[in-house]
Amino acid sequence: MKIAVISDIHGNIAALEAVLADAATRQVNQIVNLGDICSGGLFPRETADRLMSLELPTIRGNHERQLTDQSRERMGLSDRHAADTLLPEQLAWLAALPPTMRLTDDVLLVHGTPDSDLTYFLETVTEDGLREATREEVEQRAGSADAALILCGHTHLQRIMTLDDGRMIVNPGSVGLPAYDDDRPYAHLVESGSPHARYAVLSKENGGWAAQLLSVEYDWEQAARDAEANGRFDWSRALRTGRV
Incomplete structure (x- = not known):
């Protein structure tokens, strides 16, 4: 069994197409989507349209929940852009996504952790910023x-x-978004360090799982210009550099 895992597309349709094209060369049996699909500074409607047609196993992220649970006045810029752009049937699709999914007996899909779409799984935020989580923190x-295999997203790393x-x-x-900043629970930066689109391929071999982390080139300069056209200059720097 060979699974391609995508997450945190955030409306970046060009990056999504590049990843789908790369995955098509790797003889994967299945592609799964871990959420945070449309909200961002780019192309929510086109992204939803592409993914709805693929009918991939898909869970919701915190942004899908926020789109359906919050009033427009309480939304941040990324969710508001998605709410204003998506068609009613696309919003209904996002609203119907489950928070977690058991793909097989030994593969679990979550966005943040099994219990939360906001908690970082493999990183920890302190007053000093972001660091890798300890083994004890991850076990908890x-x-x-x-x-046997838990697939998570949310932190973009x-x-x-x-x-x-x-x-x-x-x-x-x-x-779709290689860097961002956040203020919960403390102010911190999340930076991948390059503008590449990222995903993973998991292969089951001899009863266990092997993971390959992949980075894919695409036209991130055009994506940055598209973000600027939508007034998201914070996004354009992240898309060009992988830095905040």
Whole structure:
């Protein structure tokens, strides 16, 4: 079994198309989507249209929940752009997505952690900023989830950790947004360091899982100009550089 894992597209249709094209060369059996699909500074409607046609196993991220749970007045710029742009049937599709999904008996899809779409799984935020999570922190967040492979997104950073009991947690990175800043629970930066679109391929071999973290080139300069045309100069720097 060979699975391509995409996450955190954030309306970047050009990056999505590049990743889908790359995955098509790798003989994957399945592509799965871990959420945060449309909200951002780019092309929510086109992204939703492309993914709805593919009918991939897909879960919601925090941005899908925010789109359906919050009033427009309470939304941030990225969710507001999506809310103003998406068609009613696209919003209905996002609203119907499950928060987690069991792909097979040993593969669990989550956005943040099994219990939260906002908690970072493999990173920890302190007053000093972002750092890699300790093994003890990751074990606590994994809880009693009994899947051999847990796929998570949310932080946009590619990372793998195998726990002492053999469970593997994999974050494929972000397809569409290589850097951002946030203020919860403390102000911090998340930076991948380059503008590439990112995803992962997981292969089941000899009863266990092997992970390949991939970076894909696409026309990020055009994506940055598209963000600027929508007034999102914060996005244009992130898209060009992978830095905030």
